[in-house]
Amino acid sequence: MPITGAARLFAILGDPIAPVRSPALWNAEFTRLGLDAAFVPMEVRAADFAAAWAGLAATRNLDGMVLTMPHKQAVLPFLDLLGPHARLAGAVNTVRRLPDGRLEGDMFDGEGFVAGLRAAGQEPAGQRVLQLGCGGAGRAIAFALARAGAAELLLSDTAPGRAEALAEAITAAFPACRAAAGLPDPAGQGLVVNATPLGLRAGDPLPFDPGRLSAGQVVADVIPNPERTPLLDAAAAKGCDMVSGRAMFEGQARLAAAFLGVAGWGG
């Protein structure tokens, strides 16, 4: 199926952009579905976001935009409508152009992560969770874990106050989940989640000390590429179960495709 002049466009904006797996997955689906559509990667630096966004908003055949690091919060001022997950998370990963031209954003990182956990056979309900990283994706994941019934949520972030603010917001929205900020120590946790960008670039430090992991714990990573991160290697060496970023990524993509009106996804 060639991409013609009548193609509908979708784009993912991020920096770095080369590691993102969405274009390959989406374009393979478009081919399978026989759609004249393209999903293209756009490498846009944080400082250039506003200019890039104005250009995409002016591109009339661009039906949807996906945001990845570092743009998930930067996009908020440019949207006309926010969906329920985006309002809670304060971040957006998917934007659609409505028939009247308005732009509506929502956030599927959290629901995609939980869907990925469950697809990998790991149920978050009742779990004690340590989560590293409380940025755009981290907020969404924490809310989704609380919504899914996690019993405890220990949040850790290197930015001062960030984990505390998220713990308060979780407690307000989901009082049944005991949320608190704390040190990045996995000892005693059932599920450990890396929601930081560490692992995306070769040579990144680990987000926490894996020496404190023990057999039987579940370690889930949000990094989709490489699928096997140094953190997951270290977890496996400790006898932990692993859930890779691919599981989250596939869950996200399915939810984003539904939001963007791509019928028949995953067929």
Place this chain on the structure above:
Amino acid sequence: MPITGAARLFAILGDPIAPVRSPALWNAEFTRLGLDAAFVPMEVRAADFAAAWAGLAATRNLDGMVLTMPHKQAVLPFLDLLGPHARLAGAVNTVRRLPDGRLEGDMFDGEGFVAGLRAAGQEPAGQRVLQLGCGGAGRAIAFALARAGAAELLLSDTAPGRAEALAEAITAAFPACRAAAGLPDPAGQGLVVNATPLGLRAGDPLPFDPGRLSAGQVVADVIPNPERTPLLDAAAAKGCDMVSGRAMFEGQARLAAAFLGVAGWGG
């Protein structure tokens, strides 16, 4: 060959965009060459050009932009360097990002048109030519016909003064070509060129009265889609030889690909 996160991008900007044939041709070449690259159509209105351009300039993996109506002159203020054909024509159809980030534009409509004529077995050298339309593409075609050795160039445009200005510029650059503005009457001409957008949209009027055509004349149209325009139908009915916009389009694409550094184009 899927489009991945590491894909290099190319875009064509225009309005209307659905009829452009470039995306299908370029993406087929990318597939044949095994390149991780995409050439996407972007529907951008004239009033939105500056915003759209700023966004594309900020997209770091976008290596080249192709301009079609109505943007071939609007892009001029946004470029750092102009090639020789663009300087003469006062219009640009292809822009490349240099390694230092500067944007260089050039214009291949004229040379592509002449290459298409020759590929169709029609030699412009020594010809008497009537050309309708003296806009961005029209200027480029007139200069290329003069450079190719056309003996006479009768130029016609509905915008007051436009044909006169182009005739003066042709005379200054190519004194051996007798260029003048005149009425759109094909009688007595060897080659008749439609360089107006008429024929792009169903229901457009013809650019001149085909009742004045006679057998043996050559009628060339710049409209690439539909390939067989109502003007070419009328010319065929009069016994004229025809050169469709596809010939020009293929010549343009080959020249643009070389400018954009796509090696191996066209096998």
